[in-house]
Amino acid sequence: MEGHSTYQPRSRAARWLEDRLPIAGLVHSSAIAYPVPRNLNYFWTFGAILVVMLVAQILTGVVMAMHYDPNASNAFLSVEKIMRDVNYGWLLRYMHANGASMFFLAVFIHIFRGMYYGSYKAPREVLWILGVIILLLMMATAFMGYVLPWGQMSFWGATVITNLFSAIPLVGETIVTWLWGGFSVDNSTLNRFFALHYLLPFMIVGVVGLHIWALHHVGQNNPTGVEVKDIRKDTVPFTPYATLKDAFAVTCFMVVFAWFIFYTPNYLGHADNYVEANPLVTPAHIVPEWYFLPFYAILRAIPSKLGGVMALFGAVAILAFLPWLDTSKVRSANYRPLYRQFFWVFVGVCLVLGWLGSKPPEGAYVVIARICTVYYFAHFLIILPLLGFFEKTRPLPPSIADSVLSVARGPAPGNPGLAAPATGARS
Amino acid sequence: MSERITGMSMNAGFAARTVRAAALVMGVGLTLAGLGAGASASEQVQPPREKWSFSGPMGNFDPAQLQRGFKVYREVCSNCHSLSMVAFRNLAEEGGPGFSEAQAKAIAEEYKIKDGPNDQGDMFERPGRLSDYFPSPFLNEQAARAANGGAHPPDMSTLAKARTYERGFPWFVFDIFTQYQEQGPDYIHAVLNGYEDPPEGQKPAQPNLHYNEYFPGHWIAMPKPIQDGQVEYTDGTPTTVEQYSRDVSAFLVWAAEPHLVARKRLGLVVMFFLIVFAGLLYFTKRRVWAAAH
Numbered sequence: 001m002e003g004h005s006t007y008q009p010r011s012r013a014a015r016w017l018e019d020r021l022p023i024a025g026l027v028h029s030s031a032i033a034y035p036v037p038r039n040l041n042y043f044w045t046f047g048a049i050l051v052v053m054l055v056a057q058i059l060t061g062v063v064m065a066m067h068y069d070p071n072a073s074n075a076f077l078s079v080e081k082i083m084r085d086v087n088y089g090w091l092l093r094y095m096h097a098n099g100a101s102m103f104f105l106a107v108f109i110h111i112f113r114g115m116y117y118g119s120y121k122a123p124r125e126v127l128w129i130l131g132v133i134i135l136l137l138m139m140a141t142a143f144m145g146y147v148l149p150w151g152q153m154s155f156w157g158a159t160v161i162t163n164l165f166s167a168i169p170l171v172g173e174t175i176v177t178w179l180w181g182g183f184s185v186d187n188s189t190l191n192r193f194f195a196l197h198y199l200l201p202f203m204i205v206g207v208v209g210l211h212i213w214a215l216h217h218v219g220q221n222n223p224t225g226v227e228v229k230d231i232r233k234d235t236v237p238f239t240p241y242a243t244l245k246d247a248f249a250v251t252c253f254m255v256v257f258a259w260f261i262f263y264t265p266n267y268l269g270h271a272d273n274y275v276e277a278n279p280l281v282t283p284a285h286i287v288p289e290w291y292f293l294p295f296y297a298i299l300r301a302i303p304s305k306l307g308g309v310m311a312l313f314g315a316v317a318i319l320a321f322l323p324w325l326d327t328s329k330v331r332s333a334n335y336r337p338l339y340r341q342f343f344w345v346f347v348g349v350c351l352v353l354g355w356l357g358s359k360p361p362e363g364a365y366v367v368i369a370r371i372c373t374v375y376y377f378a379h380f381l382i383i384l385p386l387l388g389f390f391e392k393t394r395p396l397p398p399s400i401a402d403s404v405l406s407v408a409r410g411p412a413p414g415n416p417g418l419a420a421p422a423t424g425a426r427s
Numbered sequence: 428m429s430e431r432i433t434g435m436s437m438n439a440g441f442a443a444r445t446v447r448a449a450a451l452v453m454g455v456g457l458t459l460a461g462l463g464a465g466a467s468a469s470e471q472v473q474p475p476r477e478k479w480s481f482s483g484p485m486g487n488f489d490p491a492q493l494q495r496g497f498k499v500y501r502e503v504c505s506n507c508h509s510l511s512m513v514a515f516r517n518l519a520e521e522g523g524p525g526f527s528e529a530q531a532k533a534i535a536e537e538y539k540i541k542d543g544p545n546d547q548g549d550m551f552e553r554p555g556r557l558s559d560y561f562p563s564p565f566l567n568e569q570a571a572r573a574a575n576g577g578a579h580p581p582d583m584s585t586l587a588k589a590r591t592y593e594r595g596f597p598w599f600v601f602d603i604f605t606q607y608q609e610q611g612p613d614y615i616h617a618v619l620n621g622y623e624d625p626p627e628g629q630k631p632a633q634p635n636l637h638y639n640e641y642f643p644g645h646w647i648a649m650p651k652p653i654q655d656g657q658v659e660y661t662d663g664t665p666t667t668v669e670q671y672s673r674d675v676s677a678f679l680v681w682a683a684e685p686h687l688v689a690r691k692r693l694g695l696v697v698m699f700f701l702i703v704f705a706g707l708l709y710f711t712k713r714r715v716w717a718a719a720h
Binding site for chain 1: 484512517581585586588589590591602603608610611643685690691693695697702704715716719
């Protein structure tokens with residue numbers, strides 16, 4: 001699906017460089033000539049939004065690292081100095097803190113889009129798994145970043161999460177001591193978290209490179225889930241079509257981002273994190289950032305510590321197996337009436353889990369969290385494998401171009417199955 | 428063919444009903460949970476919503492109010508609470524209490540700042556300068572606890588952002604759109620006005636605690652800090668606890684977020700730019716795509 005590079009160096013200098021390092025040709029083939037299915041909707045712009053967010057996080061982060069002091073006795077104060085005394089430091093910090101939230105918002109939409117349209121199915125399994133790895137790296141980066149301001153929630157969040165590793169049989173306690181670099185969360189923990197928080201984003205950049213490489217090799221999925229058959233009819237060149245659409249979507253996303261930065265910058269944070277870390281005072285409720293809440297609810301839903309930790313990591317790891325757990329031949333939920341319903345129930349369950357994660361683990365909350373946790377795993381382990389065998393899928397359009405034309409003209413009356421379905425409708 | 432399709436849609440319809448029923452059951456469960464949660468959430472009484480000059484996208488500090496709030500801080504709060512991240516120079520900065528540089532300098536000089544060591548190796552005291560930070564009332568946390576019956580009066584530099592109360596569903600969703608960010612000052616204002624006699628039969632877990640309607644758990648270590656008429660106002664503003672608490676809450680918001688006004692001003696420009704730019708991109712995109720259909 002890689003577009004043949006039609007790049008012709010015009011100047012002598014460009015030709016000279018292209019013969020030695022075909023970098024201009026690479027950019028041309030992947031960002032200009034690259035064929036994009038013409039029927040992509042706005043959910044396909046989140047890849048571009050995520051790239052912008054990653055770059056924004058790295059830029060604001062690198063500048064803040066010049067002013068931040070990763071020392072337990074001064075970290076909190078140095079962040080306040082950024083807020084008060086560094087020129088536009090408040091802007092940098094609010095961009096970075098809210099940027100993390102926006103990054104996760106965008107990545108969750110991106111993942112749910114992939115799940116709805118079956119973007120993980122062959123030949124996109126590796127593309128999908130690379131995405132799961134990016135999610136894991138993002139979670140690690142965000143967790144360690146949240147520790148750096150060294151507020152109460154930073155400190156106690158770090159204590160709770162690192163303590164999870166003590167659930168590992170035999171070596172758990174040793175591992176926790178090794179992670180901490182001591183016998184409690186302290187200066188050495190802060191130092192290493194800062195070092196890793198600076199390192200991991202660049203690993204994310206690397207995996208994002210692989211993710212995009214894999215994407216450009218297999219080509220994008222699209223709302224019909226039907227593969228591109230005729231590049232001329234089914235696709236448009238990336239530039240100007242996708243470039244402009246992405247630019248518009250990114251700008252709209254920036255409006256939401258700016259709303260949080262300028263008007264409600266502390267909405268997504270915790271008031272307790274404006275209190276300096278104090279190992280002697282435990283906050284009333286230790287709550288992670290909102291993007292970890294569904295996983296936190298799963299952790300606490302399991303009555304055993306080791307079981308909870310395994311469920312927590314399992315909830316992310318199970319995504320990597322999605323390409324093989326979903327047995328349906330049809331990709332897009334648009335042609336899977338049952339899966340579409342289950343998909344929205346699953347989204348609802350994730351939202352409910354997120355809400356439960358912010359509640360104390362008591363009474364009815366625990367019961368609902370357990371029901372939702374069971375459902376979360378059942379969605380992957382029972383519903384998806386079975387659906388492929390029992391679901392009667394709707395007929396697929398013969399090609400992307402046909403689907404676009406039928407939308408433009410409206411469906412032909414009395415002839416719903418315009419063409420024999422290529423796949424699906426097993427019975 | 429059509430028979431097959433009818434069968435399919437019936438099948439799908441049945442499944443849809445099942446799924447909807449399951450969703451309904453879960454929804455009912457959630458509602459019950461919400462009702463049950465009501466009881467445990469009552470440990471903190473919701474403070475009343477106040478009107479603040481600095482709320483909303485056009486929010487601005489009222490310099491006169493910040494100056495009054497500063498007076499309350501200086502004459503009352505500062506006896507126990509530090510303000511260690513605010514410098515005297517901040518008092519004269521734009522978007523703040525609006526003191527002139529000379530006024531801020533004069534305020535600084537009223538404070539004794541410990542400095543040193545000098546050439547002889549001795550620590551010494553000198554009058555404050557603009558670059559100094561507000562000195563703390565106690566040498567260290569232990570001294571603060573010893574003087575306050577075991578309680579540590581928190582530093583006030585970030586207090587307005589460090590205090591909040593739980594909004595609950597669905598209010599926390601609406602707060603994004605209404606830009607309600609003033610939970611901190613609402614809470615501080617409520618606590619300062621919330622001292623009352625404890626309800627019949629209620630006793631503190633330990634002596635030296637005071638009943639307050641809005642403090643979580645109701646028993647607060649800080650005694651009622653301020654009385655009507657305690658701080659003199661020269662601009663004719665009423666000298667009541669209600670007014671003092673309003674002014675000092677506003678001052679604490681500025682102390683915690685000295686660039687609040689600059690932030691909201693810049694936000695307006697950024698929003699305007701982004702929305703116009705998005706509009707231009709949208710029409711460009713439509714024009715380009717029109718050729719593709």
